[in-house]
Amino acid sequence: MTRERKTPEEIDPRRSVSRADPATLTLEHLRAGKIMPDDVTISRETLLAQAERADAEGYPQLARNFRRAAELTAIPNDILLQTYEKLRPYRSTYYELLAMSQEISARYDAPETGEYIRQAAEAYQAKGLLAKERDDESVTQPME
Amino acid sequence: MTRSKRFEKREERAVNRDTFVQEEPSLGLTVMDSPDDPKPSIRLESGRVVEIDDRVEAEFDVIDRYIARYAINTKTAEEAMAMDSLALARALVDINTPRARLVQLLSGCTPAKLCSIVSHLNVVEMMMALQKMRARRRPGNQAHVTNWRENPALMAADAAEGALRGFDELETTCRVARMAPFNALAILIGSQTPRGGVLTQCAVEEALNLRLGLKGLTSYAETLSVYGTDESMRDGDDTPWSKGFLASAYASRGIKIRFTSGTGSETLMGYEAGRSMLYLEARCLMLAKGAGAQGVQNGSISCVALPSALPGGVRAVLAENLIAAALGLEVASGNDAMSSHSDMRKAAKLMLQFLPGTDFITSGYSSMPRKDNMFGGGNFDADDLDDWMIIQRDMRVDAGIEPVREAEVVEARRKAARAIQAVFGALGFPEIHDDEIEAATYCYASDDMPERDLVKDLAAADAFLDGPLTALDVARALDQAGFTDIAENILGMQRVRVAGEYLQPAAILTKGFATESAFTDGNDYLGPGTGFRLEGEEWRKIAAIPQARSAEEMVPISSGKAGITLREKGPAAIGKSPEVVVAVGPAFASGLDTTLCGLSHGEVLREIIAGIEAQGIKARIVKVFATADCGMIGHEGARLSGSGIAIGLQSKGTAVIQRKGLAPLNNLELFAQAPLLSREAYRQIGSNAASHALRRPPAPVPVKVDNMARLRLIVHALLMHKREVSHVVRERPASDMEIVHDA
Numbered sequence: 094m095t096r097e098r099k100t101p102e103e104i105d106p107r108r109s110v111s112r113a114d115p116a117t118l119t120l121e122h123l124r125a126g127k128i129m130p131d132d133v134t135i136s137r138e139t140l141l142a143q144a145e146r147a148d149a150e151g152y153p154q155l156a157r158n159f160r161r162a163a164e165l166t167a168i169p170n171d172i173l174l175q176t177y178e179k180l181r182p183y184r185s186t187y188y189e190l191l192a193m194s195q196e197i198s199a200r201y202d203a204p205e206t207g208e209y210i211r212q213a214a215e216a217y218q219a220k221g222l223l224a225k226e227r228d229d230e231s232v233t234q235p236m237e
Numbered sequence: 238m239t240r241s242k243r244f245e246k247r248e249e250r251a252v253n254r255d256t257f258v259q260e261e262p263s264l265g266l267t268v269m270d271s272p273d274d275p276k277p278s279i280r281l282e283s284g285r286v287v288e289i290d291d292r293v294e295a296e297f298d299v300i301d302r303y304i305a306r307y308a309i310n311t312k313t314a315e316e317a318m319a320m321d322s323l324a325l326a327r328a329l330v331d332i333n334t335p336r337a338r339l340v341q342l343l344s345g346c347t348p349a350k351l352c353s354i355v356s357h358l359n360v361v362e363m364m365m366a367l368q369k370m371r372a373r374r375r376p377g378n379q380a381h382v383t384n385w386r387e388n389p390a391l392m393a394a395d396a397a398e399g400a401l402r403g404f405d406e407l408e409t410t411c412r413v414a415r416m417a418p419f420n421a422l423a424i425l426i427g428s429q430t431p432r433g434g435v436l437t438q439c440a441v442e443e444a445l446n447l448r449l450g451l452k453g454l455t456s457y458a459e460t461l462s463v464y465g466t467d468e469s470m471r472d473g474d475d476t477p478w479s480k481g482f483l484a485s486a487y488a489s490r491g492i493k494i495r496f497t498s499g500t501g502s503e504t505l506m507g508y509e510a511g512r513s514m515l516y517l518e519a520r521c522l523m524l525a526k527g528a529g530a531q532g533v534q535n536g537s538i539s540c541v542a543l544p545s546a547l548p549g550g551v552r553a554v555l556a557e558n559l560i561a562a563a564l565g566l567e568v569a570s571g572n573d574a575m576s577s578h579s580d581m582r583k584a585a586k587l588m589l590q591f592l593p594g595t596d597f598i599t600s601g602y603s604s605m606p607r608k609d610n611m612f613g614g615g616n617f618d619a620d621d622l623d624d625w626m627i628i629q630r631d632m633r634v635d636a637g638i639e640p641v642r643e644a645e646v647v648e649a650r651r652k653a654a655r656a657i658q659a660v661f662g663a664l665g666f667p668e669i670h671d672d673e674i675e676a677a678t679y680c681y682a683s684d685d686m687p688e689r690d691l692v693k694d695l696a697a698a699d700a701f702l703d704g705p706l707t708a709l710d711v712a713r714a715l716d717q718a719g720f721t722d723i724a725e726n727i728l729g730m731q732r733v734r735v736a737g738e739y740l741q742p743a744a745i746l747t748k749g750f751a752t753e754s755a756f757t758d759g760n761d762y763l764g765p766g767t768g769f770r771l772e773g774e775e776w777r778k779i780a781a782i783p784q785a786r787s788a789e790e791m792v793p794i795s796s797g798k799a800g801i802t803l804r805e806k807g808p809a810a811i812g813k814s815p816e817v818v819v820a821v822g823p824a825f826a827s828g829l830d831t832t833l834c835g836l837s838h839g840e841v842l843r844e845i846i847a848g849i850e851a852q853g854i855k856a857r858i859v860k861v862f863a864t865a866d867c868g869m870i871g872h873e874g875a876r877l878s879g880s881g882i883a884i885g886l887q888s889k890g891t892a893v894i895q896r897k898g899l900a901p902l903n904n905l906e907l908f909a910q911a912p913l914l915s916r917e918a919y920r921q922i923g924s925n926a927a928s929h930a931l932r933r934p935p936a937p938v939p940v941k942v943d944n945m946a947r948l949r950l951i952v953h954a955l956l957m958h959k960r961e962v963s964h965v966v967r968e969r970p971a972s973d974m975e976i977v978h979d980a
Contacts, residue, residue, distance in 0.1 A: 118732045120725055123713055130707050133453060133731040135491035143737050150756050151341060152565060152742065154307060158481070158529020159740070162488030170451060173486050174444050180479035182471050206485070212306065213478035220299045220467070222476055 137163045157205065164203030180213055182222045189224070190214035252579035258546045265509035268500065268544050268553035269356055273511035277350035279318045284311050290349040299467045300520050303477035304348070308527030313345030322350065326357035329366040329563065332764030336370055340565040344526065348519035351563070355515075355556040360589060363555050368593035369762045370562035372532070372743035372755035374769045376594030378637025379406040379569055381601040382424050383611035384683040387416045387694075389423040389661065390654040390669050391686050394677040396427025397653035398646050399604040400435045402622070403639035405745040406457065408601055410440040412611050415695045417441045418702045419666075421454040422711065423657055425730070426723065430653040431645075433726035434746030436493065436739065440612075443483060445702075450492040453708030453731050456739070457493035459534045459569065459600070463524050464498070465517025468508035481528035491734035493744060495532040495567060496525035500550075500557050501540035514544055518557045522564055531742040532567025534600040536590070539574045539613065545586075555589040562595070567743035567755070569600035573614040583616060584628075591628070591636045594769065596743040598636045606682045629779050635771045640782045651678040652720075659718035660711055666701070667693045792829070792956040799826040800839025802977040809859045809971045812879030816855045817926045819845055820874025820971070823862045823964035824888045829957055832890025833911040833950050836919075842976075844916050845884060848923020854880070854930055856923070858976070861885075862969040865961040867909075868902050871895030873971055880930035884922060889957040890914055894926045905929055908938065911954070912946040915939070 122128050144159035165173060179185045179193060191214050198207025217223045247253065262271045280288035286305035287294045297305065317325070325342065328334040343351065358366065380399040384391050392409065399407050407428050409420045421439035428435040436456045439449050449455045461480050464470045470477070480496070487494045498521035500514035509517060518535070525533050537544050537554045544550035558570045570590040577583045590598050599617065602625075607615025617625065626640045654677040658669040667690060676686045708727055716724035729750045733739055739746060741754035751757075762768025771779060803826050812818065819842065826838040842858070849856040859877055861870045871885025871893040881897035882905075890911035893904045906925060908914055914922075918938050925935035947954075 115732045115735045118728060118735065120712075120716060120721065120728060123709065123724075123728060124716065128709055130453075130709060133707075133709065133735055135489070135735055135737045139735070139737045140488065140740075143740055146741070146756060151337065153310075154526055154529040155531055155742065156529075157307075158485050159488060161482075161485035161529075165485055165489035168489070170447070173489070174447065177443070177479060177483055177486060180476065180482050181474055182476050182479075206482075209478070209482070213476070213482075216299060216302050216478065217476070220302070222299065222471075 135166065137166045140166065161203075161206045161209060164201060164206045167201040167203065168197070176210075180210070182217075183224050185217075186224050186226055187214050187218045190217065250579070252577065252582055254578040255582070256542070256546050260547060262511060262513070265504035265511065265514070266547060267513050268547050268550045269352065269513050269515045269556065271511060271513035271516065274352065274513050274516045275349050277318065277322070277347055277353055279309070279314055279347050279350075281311060281314060286311065286314070289347045299470065300465065300477060300524055303481075303527055304520065304523045306527070307481075307529075308344075308523040309347070310341065310344040313341050315345075317342045317345035318347065318350060322353040323357050325354045326362075329354070329370070329559075330358065330362045332369070335763060336760055339370065339563060343563045344565065348516060348523055351519045351523075351560050352513070352516050355559055358556070358559075360552050360555055363552070363559050364589060364593040367555070367559050367562055367590075367595065368768070369760070370559065371593070371595055371760045371762075372562065372565065372567050373596050373745070373753060374758045374760045374762075375753065376635055376637055376769065377405040377597050377745050378403070378602060379408060379597040379600055380404040380604040381573070381610055381612055381614055382407050382409050382427070382604055383412075383420075384605060384609040384686075385412060385611065386683040386686050386689070387412055387420060387691075388673065388677065388683055388686045388689060389419050389657050389694075390673040390677040391680065391683055392420060392423035393427035393430070393653040393657040394650035395605050396424040396437070397430040397649040398641075400428045401431040401641055401646060401649045402604070403637065404435065404602070404604070405637065406436045406438070406597065407604075408438050408440060408459070408612075410611050413691070413695065414441055414445070416698055417445055417449060418452075418454065419694060419698045421449045422660070422701075425454050425708065425727065426657045426660060426711065426715070427653040429723050429726035429730065430656060431649040432748045433729045434733075434748055434750045436746065447486065447490065447492075448702060450487065450490050452702075452706070453734070455492070456730060456734065457495075458487055459495045459497055461494055461530070462497045463521045464503050464506065464508075465512075465520040466503050466508045466510055469503045469506040472506055472508070477524050477528065480524075484528050484530055488740055491737055491740070493739050494530060495534055495569060496521075496528070496530045497534045497538060498522065498525065499535050499537040499540050499571065500553055501537055501543035505540055505543060515553050515556055515560075519560055522557070522561050522566065526564050526566060530566065531740065531744070532569070532596065533561050534569040534571075535561050536568075536571025536600070537574075538571050538600065541571060541574050541576045545576055551586045551589065554586075558590060558595060565742065565755070567596045569597035570595040572599040572616055573601035573603075573612065575614070575616050584624075587617070592632065592634060594634070594636070602638070609683050623782075623784070626779075626782050627784070630782055633771050633776065633779075635769070635775060635779060639778055642783055647678055654678060656715055656718070656720045656723050659720060660714045663714035663718065664701070664706060664710065666697045788956050791953055792960065794828075797830075798837065799830040800837035801826050801842055803827075803858065803860070803974040804977050805860070806973040806975050809877050809973045811877050812857060814855070814879045815930060816857050816879040817849045817923070817930050818857050818859050818874040818878040818883040819849075819923075820859045820861050820870045820877070820883050820885050821974070822865055822867075822870055822887045822961050823860065823966070824865075824961040825860060825886070828960045828964045829888040832888070832914070833954055833957065834890060834914060836890065836914075836916060838888070840916060841886070841890065841919050844919035845886070845923035848920040848925075849927045852924055852927030852931060852933075854927045858974040859971050860974050861971045862964070862966045863971070865958065865965050867891045867893050868895070868904060871904060872899075872901040875899070877971060878930075882926055882930040884926045887911070887958075888961050889954055892919070892922055894922065894929060896929065906935070906938070908940065910940065910946060912950050913941045913943055915941075
């Protein structure tokens, strides 16, 4: 699946910090206080480049994982862990998963992750892995 | 029934403490080819997988659904599934079919098809296939680094030793979960002390695991366990989607991951549904592949005692490693949990991965004694390291651990312990005292470590986790304390995380932080002369075990410690009077000093002479130069002897009693086991020779029985004999010798 390449700013608008070039991650810079924790995180572009490499090497599943990971670089740590928690069995209703899929997709420019969560929602619905409907939700969920 | 003593003795053997059970598929007690395993099948509808292994889409369970959607390579599925399993099995072994072609084909197969392919292979064929299908060209290894007391100085020291020994990855975990930040810190510092580029992980619950990674304390994780039935997946509180998400989450923070699975786990959880262990494992592996994992830790792992209890179980564990590799996954191939009470059985099982080579031969070699192994592992531990090194040297195989010298180990351990002491000091953590450094440097196990205040450590570990400090602060503290090289290496680990290359399949880092992976250094084995060969400097390193001494060290050139000086009197003539000739070899008390059993030539000769003279007959010493052979020395002695009786004595101590007229290779008495001859024995030999000369009946010479003597001394014997041979002067006649008494 080929998607148009975007500029880093388009891809990741929240990341205003200009990430350091790995070559500048030296002891001299560390001593001078020029390296921040953000400088040593992996970037969306790097993961997309690894995805391309994986595709070229004949590893399409790994490539998909890297593309989702590229998207997830934009997601804060707490949301990342919450999303994992909500994907575990019996944690979410069908509509909670769909809502999460849409929010992640739109808010973090993460369409592949959004689609992955949507597929989870379908599978969980079909195989009975959803949470019981909350009282405050009016929608009824199709029974298995 | 009267018990056979041999049967009773065998019952006490270690192997008989292992458990063995007969197959019972209805209870999940079958490793491969259960009657309830589905038959391989696939059906695609406009590029979508709508049938797997006799189940149509509507009947798919969660795992089928995931495999159908993400794992199966629909481009090759129809071709591969239409191929005969036997033909695919042969292609796996065939040196002319490249790995890449097989990965493409087999990733189009269903779990039942994969099982049916490998079931055609015997273990040797599986090993041949694994040698070809391994992802990375060079095999590697991973170590466990834990200790019961969770002493940070000891953990850093053990990590440093692990790195020095060449482990590519170090894994720790905790006895008390809250210690995780300190344990992760300790192995990070230790791992980067003797070299850079060792990957580290701390196996704890996922959220904590991720937080350690975010701080730059760890670089990989293998806690992502998957199971082969929906029910066991659910008992693990995950779904394929949640695990797949987690894989991406780790990658998004630059952390390498591998999944964990293994034969027997579903059966142990009670949810195998009558399927064979291997079929369920094949589902796990396809699930891992579908999730985009770069690799797996597999090979039954902590369940290994279960398949091992069943017929063909150890073969099935190899088969699962092979399936994983054939799907293109990195394989950390088990051999970590206790697999047998018997060293012989453990080693035999190990060879299945050790010889063909896997990306990580063990998924956790216990680098410390097993009682400090907090994974419950320690199948091979610190005590077994020399055996491992020597088997590598025997087989000319690199199984991922390098020989080291004690002095360099001690130095690396001390340096790592000092480094973490400095970091604890600089970052305001509870002090590490000098006696801890000393103990961490030299101790056997954590029992030898001074106690620490656990409450204080835990409080500080909590604060470290919740606070702002990261690996950058650790590097800064090390730099300021003068550990610039370790600081540089820890910074190097941050740099490679930014670059993301070690997320590639089977990635490890060289000392120079270069990535070696299936992409950069893929396995290109295609038969003899190709792929990884242990050669050049790498082979010299493996061969150079510290136990191997030089020939010169083993048998030093004579240095006057013979305890006797012999002087030549001139050519020996045939004797006229009753006497026993003691004919010694050409290097006796000249090129050599002592016999194989460590007696000096002086001691031996004096005992023999005393034995002869006690019978009232004279001894004459003759040196034979023309031969180094014991029988021939004796033969020449007998020819010269006035009584016709001689003792032939090689410099290494082998002796013969010979009579004139006997063929050179015939003799009266032969004492071929030189290492077993004592002073008393030599005296008796002298006495017996005299008895033969006086035609009295000889008495038996006391000889010990030691079947290990040849094993222990064969090289010494060879070297001494070589020396003796080098002193041979073919044409030179034997000479009478006299003992020179010191002034």
